[in-house]
Amino acid sequence: MTPQELSVRNKQEVGGEEPTRAGRTYLPDVDIAETTDSLWLWADMPGVDEQSIEVNLADGVLSIAGRVSLQEYENLSPVYTEYNIGNYARRFSVSNDIDVDKIKARMANGVLELELPKAATAKPRRIEVAVS
Amino acid sequence: MALLRFSSAVDPVSGLLALQRELERRLESPLGLDLGVSGRGVFPAVNIFSDNTGYVARLEVPGVAPDHIRIESQGRTLTISGTREVPTPAGGGFHRRERGSGEFSRSLQLPEDLEPGRAEASYKHGILTIRIPKREEAKPRQITVQAA
Numbered sequence: 001m002t003p004q005e006l007s008v009r010n011k012q013e014v015g016g017e018e019p020t021r022a023g024r025t026y027l028p029d030v031d032i033a034e035t036t037d038s039l040w041l042w043a044d045m046p047g048v049d050e051q052s053i054e055v056n057l058a059d060g061v062l063s064i065a066g067r068v069s070l071q072e073y074e075n076l077s078p079v080y081t082e083y084n085i086g087n088y089a090r091r092f093s094v095s096n097d098i099d100v101d102k103i104k105a106r107m108a109n110g111v112l113e114l115e116l117p118k119a120a121t122a123k124p125r126r127i128e129v130a131v132s
Numbered sequence: 133m134a135l136l137r138f139s140s141a142v143d144p145v146s147g148l149l150a151l152q153r154e155l156e157r158r159l160e161s162p163l164g165l166d167l168g169v170s171g172r173g174v175f176p177a178v179n180i181f182s183d184n185t186g187y188v189a190r191l192e193v194p195g196v197a198p199d200h201i202r203i204e205s206q207g208r209t210l211t212i213s214g215t216r217e218v219p220t221p222a223g224g225g226f227h228r229r230e231r232g233s234g235e236f237s238r239s240l241q242l243p244e245d246l247e248p249g250r251a252e253a254s255y256k257h258g259i260l261t262i263r264i265p266k267r268e269e270a271k272p273r274q275i276t277v278q279a280a
């Protein structure tokens with residue numbers, strides 16, 4: 001990869017149904033990759049700890065959500081701001097059959113990592129051609 | 133200048149909205165703080181707050197381990213640099229790639245009454261917090277009235 005200056009994408013607010021709680025919710029930036037055994041997802045959620053994450057997979061829809069803590073902002077007065085602070089939420093439709101019981105979630109340095117192992121039936125199988 | 137005095141213990145919900153509105157007001161009308169050559173849109177995004185001890189800069193650096201971040205002070209300038217790596221699974225292909233990777237560097241030029249040389253940094257859940265104290269002579273002092 002050629003060296004390139006990293007840039008920041010402005011946070012996008014979640015559209016569609018509004019949450020019942022007041023406050024803006026943002027879409028986390030994600031990477032999604034697929035290997036033969038699993039789907040992998042990484043989501044940038046700075047300010048979210050491992051206790052404030054929710055991951056759900058139901059009816060082929062994967063939803064991730066994270067809540068930020070406000071404690072560290074008490075008694076501070078903003079001077080210059082480039083980003084807003086809010087909870088994160090995003091949904092994806094997943095076409096693969098996932099083994100829900102084996103989903104692994106890990107939170108490190110404000111990034112959620114999900115490993116979604118494919119169900120045995122969804123893995124590619126090589127079909128031997130019988131020689132007659 | 134509005135001071136954010138909300139207590140998250142009492143009402144975390146309206147506290148969030150109050151903070152978001154306050155930050156939004158600033159987003160629309162940036163003050164004349166000189167951030168050197170690099171400005172908005174450069175990674176990492178920074179918010180700067182003040183309290184009675186000095187300034188607090190908060191940068192979003194998700195996925196960057198604290199030992200991959202370097203902070204240097206020279207005169208009035210504070211430079212934050214490092215590398216962000218994003219994992220690539222062996223033998224896999226990407227469906228979506230929205231997270232950037234690579235080297236970053238960003239300089240903040242601070243007002244005269246701060247001491248970047250005495251700044252302290254901490255890292256938590258992908259957010260880097262740098263506290264830059266005011267110079268002693270710039271701190272508010274209470275002056276006692278002597279009885280004649």
